[in-house]
Structures are given as structure tokens and as C-alpha cells.
Amino acid sequence: MAEKKKKIVKTIKVDVDKCNGCRACEVACSAFHSAPKYSGNNPARSRIRVIREPLRDIYIPVYAGEYASAECMGRDKYVIDGKEYEECAFCRASCPSRDIFKEPDSGLPLKCDMCQDDPTLEKPLCVQWCLADALTYEEREEEVEEDVKLEDVEIGLESMIDKYGWEKVMDTVSRISASKKG
Amino acid sequence: MRYAETGFNLEVDLTRGNIERVATDPRDTELYLGGLGTNAKILWDRVPPETDPFSPDNLLIFSAGLLCGTPATGCNRTIVSTISPQTLLMAFSMMGGFWAPELKYAGYDKVILRGKSPNLVYLWINNDKVEIRDASHLKGKGAVETAELIRHELKEPKAQVAAIGLAGENRVYFASIEQGRSSASRQGIGAVMGDKGLKAIVVRGTKDVNVAKPAEYMELCNEVLKYIKFRNENPIPGVMPILAGLGSPQEMKVHDEKWHTENFMWGNSRVRRKDFWNDEIARQWAETLDTMRTRLISCYNCPMTCGATISPPGLPTYMMKCFSKLTYTMAAFSDLEFGLGIAQSATEYGVDGFSTPQVMAFALELYENGILTDDDFPGMPADNEGRFRWLLDRIVRREGIGDVLANGTYWAARQIGKGAEEYAHNNIKKHEQLPLKLSMLNPIYFLMYSTGEKINITQIEGQFPQAPFFTVEEREDFVRDWFQVPDDKFKQILLDWEPRGEKSMPYYPTVQMCCDIVDWQERMHYIDDALGMCSGLSSFPLKPPYHIHNYPKFISAGAGIDMDEDKLTQATKRYRTLVRANNIRRGMRRKDEAPPQNHWKKRFPDLEKELLDTYYKFKGWNEQGIPTKESLHELGLDYVAEDFESRGIYSETENPSSEILAEAKNN
Numbered sequence: 037m038a039e040k041k042k043k044i045v046k047t048i049k050v051d052v053d054k055c056n057g058c059r060a061c062e063v064a065c066s067a068f069h070s071a072p073k074y075s076g077n078n079p080a081r082s083r084i085r086v087i088r089e090p091l092r093d094i095y096i097p098v099y100a101g102e103y104a105s106a107e108c109m110g111r112d113k114y115v116i117d118g119k120e121y122e123e124c125a126f127c128r129a130s131c132p133s134r135d136i137f138k139e140p141d142s143g144l145p146l147k148c149d150m151c152q153d154d155p156t157l158e159k160p161l162c163v164q165w166c167l168a169d170a171l172t173y174e175e176r177e178e179e180v181e182e183d184v185k186l187e188d189v190e191i192g193l194e195s196m197i198d199k200y201g202w203e204k205v206m207d208t209v210s211r212i213s214a215s216k217k218g
Numbered sequence: 219m220r221y222a223e224t225g226f227n228l229e230v231d232l233t234r235g236n237i238e239r240v241a242t243d244p245r246d247t248e249l250y251l252g253g254l255g256t257n258a259k260i261l262w263d264r265v266p267p268e269t270d271p272f273s274p275d276n277l278l279i280f281s282a283g284l285l286c287g288t289p290a291t292g293c294n295r296t297i298v299s300t301i302s303p304q305t306l307l308m309a310f311s312m313m314g315g316f317w318a319p320e321l322k323y324a325g326y327d328k329v330i331l332r333g334k335s336p337n338l339v340y341l342w343i344n345n346d347k348v349e350i351r352d353a354s355h356l357k358g359k360g361a362v363e364t365a366e367l368i369r370h371e372l373k374e375p376k377a378q379v380a381a382i383g384l385a386g387e388n389r390v391y392f393a394s395i396e397q398g399r400s401s402a403s404r405q406g407i408g409a410v411m412g413d414k415g416l417k418a419i420v421v422r423g424t425k426d427v428n429v430a431k432p433a434e435y436m437e438l439c440n441e442v443l444k445y446i447k448f449r450n451e452n453p454i455p456g457v458m459p460i461l462a463g464l465g466s467p468q469e470m471k472v473h474d475e476k477w478h479t480e481n482f483m484w485g486n487s488r489v490r491r492k493d494f495w496n497d498e499i500a501r502q503w504a505e506t507l508d509t510m511r512t513r514l515i516s517c518y519n520c521p522m523t524c525g526a527t528i529s530p531p532g533l534p535t536y537m538m539k540c541f542s543k544l545t546y547t548m549a550a551f552s553d554l555e556f557g558l559g560i561a562q563s564a565t566e567y568g569v570d571g572f573s574t575p576q577v578m579a580f581a582l583e584l585y586e587n588g589i590l591t592d593d594d595f596p597g598m599p600a601d602n603e604g605r606f607r608w609l610l611d612r613i614v615r616r617e618g619i620g621d622v623l624a625n626g627t628y629w630a631a632r633q634i635g636k637g638a639e640e641y642a643h644n645n646i647k648k649h650e651q652l653p654l655k656l657s658m659l660n661p662i663y664f665l666m667y668s669t670g671e672k673i674n675i676t677q678i679e680g681q682f683p684q685a686p687f688f689t690v691e692e693r694e695d696f697v698r699d700w701f702q703v704p705d706d707k708f709k710q711i712l713l714d715w716e717p718r719g720e721k722s723m724p725y726y727p728t729v730q731m732c733c734d735i736v737d738w739q740e741r742m743h744y745i746d747d748a749l750g751m752c753s754g755l756s757s758f759p760l761k762p763p764y765h766i767h768n769y770p771k772f773i774s775a776g777a778g779i780d781m782d783e784d785k786l787t788q789a790t791k792r793y794r795t796l797v798r799a800n801n802i803r804r805g806m807r808r809k810d811e812a813p814p815q816n817h818w819k820k821r822f823p824d825l826e827k828e829l830l831d832t833y834y835k836f837k838g839w840n841e842q843g844i845p846t847k848e849s850l851h852e853l854g855l856d857y858v859a860e861d862f863e864s865r866g867i868y869s870e871t872e873n874p875s876s877e878i879l880a881e882a883k884n885n
Binding site for chain 2: 056057059064076078079089091093165168
């Protein structure tokens, strides 16, 4: 059985109704992450971007998440309160389908690190700079199962076995491990 | 390395289609800071006074302020400078929004346009790649519509667009340049853009703007943010709600318009409706605003939400700012629903929200008084709202009487004749003003109205309370944490200032005190206009977060220019004088420096003369308002003195050039 452990989950709650579209979050982020710290300003380097379409009243601050090497095959649309949103408007990925969350010079992916710093900031800087209160920082304690990852692997393998058969999966695993060792 | 600024301007010759990236001289930044300051220098150097506003030799300069693109809250203004077709003087209208920081991130401080394109074009600035593109498909399109179409065709949703509408294309003298939720509206700069065949300037930038002392600069920014929070939570007691907080007057938030509707004038700035506001109107107007207003919105990096997205039923959505909420409503004796509706068309057409309603009310007044007749208004509807919409359509197309009205009330009255001049009564330097008519002369406002070269009272007033507090306790409370004053003497003036009696208007504050107060107020506006700071966080409100004591630190830590209060005051005086020099060279003299004749009922000619004499002397100007050789020398502006000498400006002032231009226009 998996062991239960306590873990602090850092959250930024985004209230899109409160966003005034000013992009102060982008300003604070790009300044914080420049080197030396606060020396450079460039929202294109920011790890938070406000997806803005003022005439359609769309304002969504989105944080940079994981890097995705490929874009999605299909794009869904959401209608919320009568407003139509592209799925990408909520997506945190740094992906080939758009130019946000990439260093403008190198194209390298950017990812929000919650303003990791020494000493630790009380709140990420974007939250501190959002006087509209669209961004709220919350920490909560969660109980997580330590070996949850293992379970994921198990589920994945089982579905592979279902799909391709036991032998094929075993063959593939040995070939990959041979090539990795080689 | 250059800090805060990029050190490069874009020089665009629209006649030849030539584009150059030109390095600027850092010494000019030290002397004139940036924004308005360096714009004034460029106009002085390159636009001689004989230049007609619609000559290809007139320059149209779009400048970011010195600190735009840095984290300084509210520093997002674009300062647009040119020669105004309406005033024939130097115009420096400004806009907030998102354009100036984007220009900085693209790697430029200014875009300087000269010449004229034979076809309608737009300029596309994408970092180092700059191109002039065909805009024939955008001809006649609305300013907001144009921005959307361009972003779509370039597939650049994050590009910032400054565009003109039909009014600018047709060179309406009060045409604006619209951008984001803001616009540069005053003095007809949109007409100059249209004359140059330029529909829009589109910018996208992804480069860095650096500051000289990062940690120090960020600390200053954090202090400002903290103080904004404090001021938001602690409005100033004892003053009108719109003066109690920060930002532009928070017109998009307030429902109670009793003060504006009962104290400002209706129609062609003549009728005061003292008992206008009642519960039923309050209910109706609140309902209108609540139904049409989708969201309160801000400019770049500012928490103040002075604007709003407005969706009038059956019309496209647009973004509104400040007092244009009421200008159309009140000029047309109508209601808020009409005002917010017609402002949608006005925004797309790209016209000034102050001048336009006044021009239309002026036309209808001439009609009511038989100076204009039915022949001038063929097909005009019978109802007031319909008439305003009809007139707006004629003006922006320059059709029929619209062609005359499109020149503003001053020039239209001269063209119409038959006593029409009497009806163009609310102008300063040929430019329409806020619809205010008051009872007794206010000496501080007299000086500001007379000598302000932005020719707009909101762009010179601020900092100092508009009226004395009634009780000593209130005054003591006010001065207690009034650290923004440049000198403690201002506190004493306020403490002693009484609503009536010996120490009351118009003889107190004394003439000398009035000079000091006006000079401080004006200085703060000029600093804002060089740095690109919104006056809503600085020169306009009482007790703002930016002031003469922290500005030098911002400039030192931001731009890396060694700065203190004296040096900043001197630099500001230098380019303020240069603005005046441009105008003096174009013929502006003492006779042009007066408020509208009927602004106050009770006037004091001797006092007014003394005020102007003393203020001129205080500023280092002679009795004609011309900066003296000595004061120019002290500011390092000997080249101005030499120019004045060679033009004979010091020896004779009988036929100044703006008069010549005005005559030429009239004939």
C-alpha cells in the first residue's frame, strides 16, 4: 500500500472577473526574473501572460507551465457566460502553436517558479503587484500518496499490454533498455 | 549603455518611403529628459515657424516617455507632438493605453514622421523590422475597427495600434488618434496624421528595457504601489468625491452625476441646470451605466481602472474614458443613454470628446438664432439627438456645413460671419474648453487658463486644493501628511486660506503666492509629460504617489542620470521654455493669453494685469510673454535667444507669423 504524506501545494487563484487587463503581473514577473534581478523589463519574457481581448471582454492571466514539444491535434472551444474561449486561452503549456512562454531570443521555454528566491518571497511578485486582486496566493496542505507515480506506470503498462499484447510490450522494453545501456 | 530609454528614434519619410533608425544624443536626455522635452527640441530644430500644419515639412512625433517600459506604475503615456491645424501652435496631446511601452520594447523612444504618403498607408514596427504597408483597404474604417483588422491581417494579436478614423483622414481640426482604451485627442493631431496619409502605427516589441540601479528602482516602485494602496483606502476628506482619490476622475465608476450636471454648462456651454438631478434621473442613468458597462479597465501597468468597456445595445463595443461620458449628453440636452451611444460613433470616427459636442451645440445655436438656416442643414432630423448624430456624420465627412464645422468653432465662426464669432465663446487660443462658467475670478485658475500651453485646464491644474477648507481643523488635517509640497510655504498658504474675509479669493492667495502655486502645478505636469507618467497618479490629484521629492530618484535609478530636485526643476523649466519658444516664434503673444471672456462673471482687470505681469516676470518672460535673453541664457538656451534676435522678435511684435498664417487661411 502506498504511504500517505503531507505536502504544501502552492496555488494562485485567478479571478478573471477582477482582472483590469493592466498587465502589471507581466511587468513584475519579467523584472524579477531578469539578471541581475530587476535590471531588465520585457513582458515577452514573463511567465505570466494576460490573454486579452478587450472588445470581447476576455481577460485571462495564464501562468507558464510545462513545455510541450508538439501542439494539440484538436482545439476545443469553451463557452462560459456566453463568451467563447479558445482552449489555448487557459493552457499553460509552452508549445509550438503560440509565441508565449518562450524566451524571445532563444525560444527556450519559460516556466513559472512561483518566484523561488532566497529568502523566500511572502507571495509571488505578480500577486503582490495585482492591486485589482485578480490574483490571490494560497498555500494548502494536501495528503498525497507517495508512490502515486508507480501506480501511474502500472496503469500505463496495463493499457499498453491490452492494446499491443504482452509479448510486444516486453520486446519493446528490452530493446529500449538495451539501447539505453549501449 | 542607455538606461530606461533605448537611445534610438525611428525617422520615417512618408514621401519617399524611407525609414531610418537613428541613435540619439544622451546629452539631450540630460537637458530635456525625454517625451515632451525632447519633442520640443526636435520641433524647434526642424520645424521653422513658417511651416503650415499641413505642409509635408511639419513633423508628427510619437514619443514614449523616458520611463515608459520600466516597472514604474502608470508610466505608459505616448506624447504626440506636431503643429496644430486648429491653434497653429505646438500641439502636444497625449495618450495612455499600451502603445508607448510596446514602442520601447521594440527598441525605439520615438517615431518621427515627415513628408506625406501619396496613398493611405500604415506603419508596421516589429522590433527591427519596420515597413510601410498599404492601407487602402482601411480607408474610411473606424479607428477601433482598423486596429482589429490590422491585428488580424498581421496575425499579431499582441501588436498595439494607434489609428485614426474618418475624421483624421478628412483632416477634421479636432480629429483624435485612438489607441487601446485611450486617445490623443486635443488640438487636431489626428488631422495631421491623416494629412500625412498615415492610417495607423502598429507596434510589437519583445526586447528589454533596462534600468540603471535595479534594486533601488524596484524599491521606489514598491513604495509607490504601497502609497497607492494607502490612498485608495484613505480618500481625502472634505473634498468632492472625484477629487478625493487618485487616477483620472473616476467617471466610469460613479453613478452620482449631480455635481457635473448641475455645475457644468449644457448646450453650447451656456445653460446651467441647477435643479437637474433628481431620483428618477439618478435611477435611469445608473441603469444605463450598469447595463452598458461591461468592465472597468486600466492602461498598461496601472491599477486605477479609469476606463470602461461600454457595449451600447445594438452597437459595437468600445472603450471609454473619463469625462466624454457626459460631454455629448450635456451638449445635446439629452441623457446618458444617448451620450454613451453617440460616443461609440465618435470613438470610431476618431474625434475629440471635448471639442466635438461643443462644435455641434454651437452649430445648433447658430441655427436657432437664424445665423445658419434650413439651407445649411438639408435633411437634418427634428429631434436634438438625431441632429447631433446627423451633424457628427456631416463633420467627419466634411459634407456641406460639416466642412465648415470641421474646422472648430473659432475658424467656423470666422467663415460663417454674420456675428457667429459671438457664439464661439468658449475658446482659448482658438481651442474649445471645458463647458464651465463661474461667478468670481479665481486668480490661480486665471493664470493657468491664460498661460497654459497645453490649452486644457485639466493638463495644468492639480496638487493644490481647488477651494479653501472651511475649518482650521480640516486645514491642519490636510497639511499634516502633505509631504508632496516642494516647500513648506505651500502648507502655510493653505492654512491661512479662508473661504471669505480678508484672506480669501481673489486677493488671497496673494499674487506672488499664485505664481508659486501655478508654477508648481505646471512643473509637475511637464515632468509627467517628459517621463510618460499619467497625471492621474501624479500632477492631477491631491497628494499623489509621484512628486518632486521621489521623481529625481526615479530618474537617477532608472535612467542613470544624476538628478536632484534643483536639477530636475531646471531641466523642466528648460523644455517648458522651449515649448513657449516654439509658440512665440509662431506668433503667440500676451494678447492670446486669456481665459474665455465669459468664464467668470466678476472680473478684476487690475488684478488680472498684475497677475500676468508678475507671473511673466517670475517665469523670466518679458511683458509680452517672451522669454528674455537673460533667462534663456541661464537655461542654456542661447540658441533660442539668437533666433529671436534674428527674427526681430525682441524689437517688434507687430506682425507675428501666426497672424500671417491665420490671414492666409481666411482668404
